[in-house]
Amino acid sequence: MTATRDLTRNQSLVLGALEHADGPLSAYTILDRLRDAGFRAPLQVYRALDKLTEFGLVHRLESLNAFVACAHGHDHGHAHAHGIVAFAICDTCGKVDEFSDDEVTSRLNGWARDAGFRASKTTIELRGECAGCLAAA
Amino acid sequence: MTATRDLTRNQSLVLGALEHADGPLSAYTILDRLRDAGFRAPLQVYRALDKLTEFGLVHRLESLNAFVACAHGHDHGHAHAHGIVAFAICDTCGKVDEFSDDEVTSRLNGWARDAGFRASKTTIELRGECAGCLAAA
DNA sequence: AATTGGATGTAATGTTATTACGTTAGGAGG
């Protein structure tokens, strides 16, 4: 059960790089980390990222031009039906917290319905400083 | 009253370009449109955009790497105290609708408070297709 | 065996943003 989705070699490598990282990685950083595995060109990374994003295993952080593995350790098998996902990005330590709020999802969906707007993707990103870094400061 | 904030020549030109456009513009598009006004280098645009954003006269659309004039025709004098601003971006016609939802603002602020996260900037962007384009399709 | 579609490899190019360094303009205070 929850069979791991059948990823290609490149997709597995890219997902692995993101899962082992302790924060978001840019496509070019991923490329650098996969040189030893045989990666040579940006496109190899971007192609894998496209698929992984499509599968819901990876998120793109628009305000960072970077990527993170999805926090919900869904065992690569099924996409959860959670609402709009939001990210809190610490500008100091780089850590990203992924969360979801039903009320926010419902208000935004409501606005879209009222406006006749069909949203295909919604981005919510908070940039700032996390509790740990605030405490350390 | 509501005295227009004192913008420099470059800032006025960039703001003007954004106000006259009927959608978001990339920094390089702005640069192209201001060649005749004497613009030569990207930095001239980016510097003006930084200030205009700081003044609240311009928004950056993270998912587009582009910029729009703030929809609230605040007469360049005072920043309104509205909550988090959201954007609905039509991928078909390129038009952008700016809106704000108190409940969304309050939920996100609430999450941040609970998590001890101090947000310095929050991005909400819906990508999709607007009512007009859906009707035309 | 031929065909097809998805994934891949590689190079070149396009697009977005910043760093570095030097100059200019205008106000504050001696």
Next chain:
DNA sequence: CCTCCTAACGTAATAACATTACATCCAATT
């Protein structure tokens, strides 16, 4: 008046992010 300071500006070079174009490979099907 002159110096100091600061903000804005000009220019070139470079870095960072992303896509286009084209050829190849391989497995599943016919």
